[in-house]
Amino acid sequence: PALQIDNVPVVGFYGLHESDLDKVFQLPTTTFIGGNENSLSLREIIKRLENTYCQHIGLEFMFINDVEQCQWIRQKFEMPGVMKFTNEEKRTLLARLVRSMRFEDFLARKWSSEKRFGLEGCEVMIPALKTIIDKSSEMGIEYVIMGMPHRGRLNVLANVIRKELEQIFCQFDPKLEAADEGSGDVKYHLGMYHERINRATNKKITLSLMANPSHLEAVDPVVQGKTKAEQFYRGDTAGKKVMSILLHGDAAFAGQGVVYETFHLSDLPSYTTNGTIHVVVNNQIGFTTDPRMARSSPYPTDVARVVNAPIFHVNADDPEAVMYVCSVAAEWRNTFNKDVVVDLVCYRRRGHNEMDEPMFTQPLMYKQIHKQVPVLKKYADKLIADGTVTLQEFEEEIAKYDRICEEAYTRSKDNKILHIKHWLDSPWPGFFNVDGEPKSMSCPPTGISEDLLTHIGNVASSVPVKDFKIHPGLSRILRARLEMTKNRVVDWALAEYMAFGSFLKEGIHVRLSGQDVERGTFSHRHHVLHDQEVDKRTCVPMNHLWEQQAPYTVCNSSLSEYGVLGMSRG
Structure with a gap:
């Protein structure tokens, strides 16, 4: 947009006049627009602020009630010349855009009448994700767990996780038969697990894309649960090795309650990732629904404000701006261990799926979209014009990827059986035999000795921490438990205690999560004891059964049902 320097009413709002535009002002210490300069003319101040805040990036962060975090963001975006890319970085970005766009073009050519929920109009999402992963890998991340709806899923599988293309292409073959254990779900719902070397950092990275049904945001808490579990078993308490990325559509992000529930788990001690x-x-657009009918808030991302997550809106037709924002988002997560939102403002070139006619309901919008020059052409023209690449190099990059797709297409015709082991979001070691078939599962005996049960019952009836004052009413409950143990009878709470305790003895971690689970809804469980005289002093007897035992985690959740259930599932 044109700079608004001559818009005198804006200047006048602050009691300044056109005659002040060339007056030099001292800059406050809270701004970074000066770089190494301490004072600038009003004209230059307005120009630099508009360059930062009125171009292709829109920032929402001033609602964050932490000065350090706000200043960190201001420095990242206000410093003059921050968005500088090397020619090598620009060429890599172009190559990634080529792969993103030509993959969709290839599917459209080969299977013109198939649904695939293509990414056309937001092809920049592929290099965006790769930038986040590259930057995170550089900062020490080893495992990235992702969840997403169906739009662009096949492209993510192919170009981010790098699943073999023939495995994807054979999914379009109507003659493909599922093996006995096959999922039967459609191709744009399936998940994937892959270990590979990150080319940008030359470090090993593991990527997992979780399966997701048509309930667009249902996967959000499941991803968080899987991430939490991976962090727990790796001892990664600060989230420096394992992280999650969630992709959303604008309508579902604003419309589905599980998004809000998942955000509210993000900073709880036993749920944070x-x-x-x-x-x-x-x-x-949401299928056929306009934003004005799809949400009451100005932006689809406003739900993120409840947890003080910064929101970076960016024009998806400016690939370099997108890459910069994604790089900053990865740094933010690594620096502050908090959620962050990247809002790719884009369009949907086709209908909701490739068989759908969007002109029925959005005629003017789609007349405009049909005139829109694809982002790959825009960016390639820009790089060719400034001499970063030649037209020949660009055409060779396209031909190279087209050839890769054609060769994979030929190989895909040999795949006649779909093995579910290729479409799981975890490796499940030891579960499959060499042919990809599940091994037959046997059920070992699960009984334990009476001595073991008695020991667990005795600990369940005690307070294993010295000088710990419990409530008198709780003393009666513990005495009743001890009496039951002596009489070789159990109630529900004691039976549960013994079952969990036997797992811990075998080295199996138990996590009990949900509303009020620490005490129990009916005041029956009491797995967490509270000192009546010292604030926040607690005791979990289950963690005092044996010196060598697995840890027991019991945690009250937020008053969520769907979200916490999803996290436990993950």
Whole structure:
């Protein structure tokens, strides 16, 4: 947009006049627009602020009630010349855009009448995700767990996780038969697990894309649960090795309650995954519904404000701006261990799926979209014009990827059986035999000795921490438990205690999560004892059964049902 320097009423709002535009002002210490300069003319101040805040990036962060975090963001975006890219970085970005766009073009050519929920209009999402992963890998992340709806899923599988293309292409073959254990779900719902070397950092990275049904945001808490579990078993309490990325559509992000529930788990001690990067594919339409009918808030991302997550809106037709924002988002997550939202403001070139006619309901919008020059052409023209690449190099990059797709297409015709082991979001070691078939499962005996049960019952009836004052009413409950143990009878609470305790003895971690689970709804469980005289002093007897035992985690959840259930599932 044109700079608004000559818009005198804006200047006048602050009691300044056109005659002040060339007056030099001392800059406050809270701004970074000066770089190494301490004072600038009003004209230059307005120009630099508009360059930062009125171009292709829109920032929402001033609602965050932490000065350090606000200043960190201001420095990242206000410093003059921050968005500088090397020619090598620009060429890599172009190559990634080529792969993103040509993959969709290839599917459209080969299977013109198939649904695939393509990414056309937001092809920049692929290099955006790769930038987040590259930057995170550079900062020490080893495992990235992702969840997303169906739009662009096949492209993410192919170009981010790098699943073999023939495995994807054979999914379009109507003759493909599922093996006995096959999922039967459609191709744009399936998940994937893959270990590979990150080319940007030359470090090993594991990527997992979780399966997701048509309930677009249902996967959000499941991803968080899987991430939490991976962090727990790796001892990664600060989230420096394992992280999650969630992709969303604009309409579902604003419309589905599980998004809000998942955000409210993000900073709870027993539920946090130390920051998630949310990427919203904001194509400004939900199937056939306009934004004005789809939400009451100004932006689809406003739900993120409840947890003080910064929101970076960015024009998806400016790939370099998108890459910069994604790089900052990865740094934010690593620095502050908090959620962050990247809002890719884009469009949907086709209908909701490839068989759908969007002109029925959005005629003017789609007349405009049909005139829109694809982002790959825009960016390639820019790089060719400034001499970063030649037209020949660009055409060779396209031909190279087209050849890769054609060769994979030929190989895909040999795949006649779908093995579910290729479409799982965890490796499940020891579960499959060499042919990819599940091993037959046997059920070992699960009984334990009476001595073991008695020991667990005795600990369940005690307070294993010295000088710990419990409530008198709780003393009666513990005495009743001891009496039951002596008489070789159990109630529900004691039976549960013994079952959990036997797992811990075998080295199996138990996590009990949900509303009021520490005490129990009917005041029956009491797995967490509270000192009546010292604030926040608690005791979990289950963690005092044996010196060598697995840890027991019991945690009250927020008053959520769907979200916490999803996290436990993950």
